[in-house]
Amino acid sequence: MPRIRLWLATAALGISGCGGPFPQSTLHPRSDFARATDVLFTDIFWWAAAVFVVVELMLVVALVRFRHREGRPEPKPTHGHTLMEIAWTLAPAVILVFVAVPTVRTIFATAGEAPADALKVEVIGHQWWWEFKYLDLGLTTANELHVPSGKPVRIAITSADVIHSFWIPPFGGKRDAIPGHTNYIAFRADSTGDYSGQCAEFCGASHANMRLRVIVDSDSGFGAWAQAQLGPAATPPQRSLAAQGKTVYGRSACIGCHTIQGVSGGVIGPNLTHIASRATIASGLFPNDSSHLARWIADAPALKPGSIMTRMQPPLTDADIAALVAYLEILK
Amino acid sequence: MSDAPAGLTSWLTTTDHKRIGLLYFWTAFSFFLIGGLEALLIRAQLAQPDGHLVSAETYNQLFTMHGTTMVFLALMPLSASFFNYIVPLQIGARDVAFPRLNAFSYWVFLLGGLFLNASWLVGPLFHAGMLNVAPDGGWFGYANLTERQYSPGPNIDFWLLGLQILGISSLAAGFNFIVTILNLRAPGMKLMRLPTFTWMTLVTQFLIITAFPVITVGLVFLMFDRFFGAHFYVHEAGATPILWQHLFWLFGHPEVYILILPAMGIVSDVLPTFARKPLFGYTVVVYSGILIGFMGWGVWSHHMFSVGLGPIADSVFAATTMLIAVPTGVKIFNWIATLWGGAIRGTTALHCYVHHRRALGRDPCVASRRPAADRHLLRGGTHPLCAVRRHHPRTVRRDLLLVAQDDGAALV
Numbered sequence: 178m179p180r181i182r183l184w185l186a187t188a189a190l191g192i193s194g195c196g197g198p199f200p201q202s203t204l205h206p207r208s209d210f211a212r213a214t215d216v217l218f219t220d221i222f223w224w225a226a227a228v229f230v231v232v233e234l235m236l237v238v239a240l241v242r243f244r245h246r247e248g249r250p251e252p253k254p255t256h257g258h259t260l261m262e263i264a265w266t267l268a269p270a271v272i273l274v275f276v277a278v279p280t281v282r283t284i285f286a287t288a289g290e291a292p293a294d295a296l297k298v299e300v301i302g303h304q305w306w307w308e309f310k311y312l313d314l315g316l317t318t319a320n321e322l323h324v325p326s327g328k329p330v331r332i333a334i335t336s337a338d339v340i341h342s343f344w345i346p347p348f349g350g351k352r353d354a355i356p357g358h359t360n361y362i363a364f365r366a367d368s369t370g371d372y373s374g375q376c377a378e379f380c381g382a383s384h385a386n387m388r389l390r391v392i393v394d395s396d397s398g399f400g401a402w403a404q405a406q407l408g409p410a411a412t413p414p415q416r417s418l419a420a421q422g423k424t425v426y427g428r429s430a431c432i433g434c435h436t437i438q439g440v441s442g443g444v445i446g447p448n449l450t451h452i453a454s455r456a457t458i459a460s461g462l463f464p465n466d467s468s469h470l471a472r473w474i475a476d477a478p479a480l481k482p483g484s485i486m487t488r489m490q491p492p493l494t495d496a497d498i499a500a501l502v503a504y505l506e507i508l509k
Numbered sequence: 510m511s512d513a514p515a516g517l518t519s520w521l522t523t524t525d526h527k528r529i530g531l532l533y534f535w536t537a538f539s540f541f542l543i544g545g546l547e548a549l550l551i552r553a554q555l556a557q558p559d560g561h562l563v564s565a566e567t568y569n570q571l572f573t574m575h576g577t578t579m580v581f582l583a584l585m586p587l588s589a590s591f592f593n594y595i596v597p598l599q600i601g602a603r604d605v606a607f608p609r610l611n612a613f614s615y616w617v618f619l620l621g622g623l624f625l626n627a628s629w630l631v632g633p634l635f636h637a638g639m640l641n642v643a644p645d646g647g648w649f650g651y652a653n654l655t656e657r658q659y660s661p662g663p664n665i666d667f668w669l670l671g672l673q674i675l676g677i678s679s680l681a682a683g684f685n686f687i688v689t690i691l692n693l694r695a696p697g698m699k700l701m702r703l704p705t706f707t708w709m710t711l712v713t714q715f716l717i718i719t720a721f722p723v724i725t726v727g728l729v730f731l732m733f734d735r736f737f738g739a740h741f742y743v744h745e746a747g748a749t750p751i752l753w754q755h756l757f758w759l760f761g762h763p764e765v766y767i768l769i770l771p772a773m774g775i776v777s778d779v780l781p782t783f784a785r786k787p788l789f790g791y792t793v794v795v796y797s798g799i800l801i802g803f804m805g806w807g808v809w810s811h812h813m814f815s816v817g818l819g820p821i822a823d824s825v826f827a828a829t830t831m832l833i834a835v836p837t838g839v840k841i842f843n844w845i846a847t848l849w850g851g852a853i854r855g856t857t858a859l860h861c862y863v864h865h866r867r868a869l870g871r872d873p874c875v876a877s878r879r880p881a882a883d884r885h886l887l888r889g890g891t892h893p894l895c896a897v898r899r900h901h902p903r904t905v906r907r908d909l910l911l912v913a914q915d916d917g918a919a920l921v
Contacts, residue, residue, distance in 0.1 A: 245853055
């Protein structure tokens with residue numbers, strides 16, 4: 178009875194792996210790139226499964242059939258068999274041809290080539306957030322990548338500091354973001370939706386907190402988003418809390434690192450011109466709401482270890498922070 | 510060994526290969542427990558989302574030290590304990606070629622391990638808390654995160670100096686065992702008559718003496734960058750951090766085989782004993798091991814598929830990686846063929862037999878008929894397990910049969 182319980186518990190643990198959702202599963206491809214690697218993976222998986230079954234079967238048969246039993250004669254001391262050696266050298270080599278050919282094909286098919294009319298995005302990895310530049314559109318944003326559905330996208334990847342790795346599992350494999358080096362990745366997202374990815378190369382204290390979101394818009398939706406992003410930063414109404422916030426922003430260290438079009442031009446942290454249009458802050462770590470914004474401004478390293486955005490010296494007052502939050506929240 | 514010296518001093522000053530083997534074993538086992546403790550803390554932190562059992566910084570130190578410990582302080586010295594204990598017995602030598610150098614290797618290894626782990630405790634010396642200055646750049650230590658600019662503390666310094674110390678130990682032992690195996694074999698024991706474990710040890714030592722210089726160079730570059738402001742991995746100065754990855758994996762992949770080949774050698778010696786039947790295709794098993802050693806040098810960039818080396822390089826390294834599966838498969842098929850038609854058993858006597866005849870040597874009791882082993886036994890006394898086996902007369906008879914067969918193959 179206890180044994181049955183043990184088996185049931187083991188099975189339950191195993192089956193729990195079948196639950197969902199899988200926001201970052203490589204086994205649920207949502208682009209041409211990811212499908213190519215998924216097909217290859219499935220292909221090789223079945224080859225490997227067949228080899229596994231054959232080899233394990235031979236092993237188990239040998240272990241069961243040739244167990245020592247009383248009265249059996251001593252085993253024959255065979256030392257080898259040339260023909261068999263040749264056979265089991267060639268057999269894996271032949272199987273490997275069937276594995277190697279599709280592998281090399283897939284490597285070339287996913288090498289980052291894209292048609293000339295592909296949407297071009299430059300991704301810059303920072304400790305610990307992502308910067309996205311749409312060079313043809315002339316807009317810059319952070320941590321939330323928007324791409325149109327069904328259109329080819331070509332992403333150029335580099336880094337501003339250490340090595341990161343750009344990875345959106347449903348859309349394709351990892352590509353490292355290396356300072357002084359540009360890598361390319363190209364894909365065509367299947368359908369609209371909200372996807373997530375994250376840095377895949379250990380890059381320091383908050384590596385685990387270096388997430389990103391990808392929003393796949395419809396064609397018109399993407400156009401509207403780009404149009405809004407290209408617009409100027411919102412101006413707060415006179416004498417509002419947000420207007421005070423803008424003043425605080427202008428006289429604080431914020432301007433050294435952040436850009437708000439027409440207000441400041443810092444390039445160390447994320448561009449804030451349209452921060453209120455983003456659903457998350459801190460590289461996908463927290464929802465973009467007033468309480469998280471306030472906590473973030475007050476003490477970012479407490480929320481995200483190692484964050485370069487240190488506590489302001491002298492510290493901002495609660496009133497200053499409330500005003501700043503009000504200002505940031507109008508930057509749609 | 511009733512006349513063996515006892516007491517702590519005898520262990521501190523020993524140059525006896527078996528004692529050094531035991532020292533390696535228990536030290537490796539201790540580090541293995543530390544590495545396991547680190548793994549437990551990692552899993553405990555990850556047991557629930559957003560865990561805060563340890564800080565982010567400590568977590569990074571835990572997985573860095575876990576990886577470094579398991580590779581350099583647990584698995585490699587565990588192999589070294591087997592080399593030390595078994596190789597001289599298997600080749601009929603009294604000890605390794607340079608017993609004092611052998612002791613030096615062990616003590617330098619211990620120093621390196623203690624130095625690395627001291628970093629957990631010495632934070633206060635660097636005006637930091639405990640659990641603050643242990644290495645935190647991952648066991649692979651990718652540049653340029655390891656540069657002073659991004660890792661200003663002494664953490665990475667502990668790592669790179671610790672690995673350099675361990676490298677000295679591995680290199681000294683590597684040369685020692687190559688000389689031992691090539692020069693101290695019993696008369697008549699040609700290379701192709703070596704027990705498989707000793708063969709794989711020889712291949713492993715060649716990998717060690719060729720792979721460790723590569724990481725030594727990589728670490729010296731990193732040391733110059735960090736201590737003297739050089740720019741080996743700094744892209745702003747015209748270099749590239751990718752250089753580190755090439756150097757690290759050019760060492761790191763042969764390292765994989767440094768870890769696995771001795772185990773493959775042990776399997777190749779143990780299975781025939783269990784099956785009571787000689788190893789199937791001895792020559793092929795040996796050559797496939799040598800081939801794996803060679804090919805181990807040609808696959809390093811499969812650790813770098815995401816780096817963007819281009820589809821040609823990626824394809825070549827994918828192909829070489831697949832090719833190395835062929836000699837590995839050959840070994841596995843030969844192992845199965847060894848079991849096939851055997852009389853496989855797992856009795857106490859067999860375990861005794863396994864540990865004794867195959868693992869601890871080519872049967873020092875029976876093999877004493879061989880001149881070299883004879884010398885070894887006269888000096889070293891009778892192995893205690895010989896006595897155990899005398900209580901199993903039937904086993905002795907079978908032993909003699911099997912040894913006679915083996916000797917027929919090995920010595921004629």
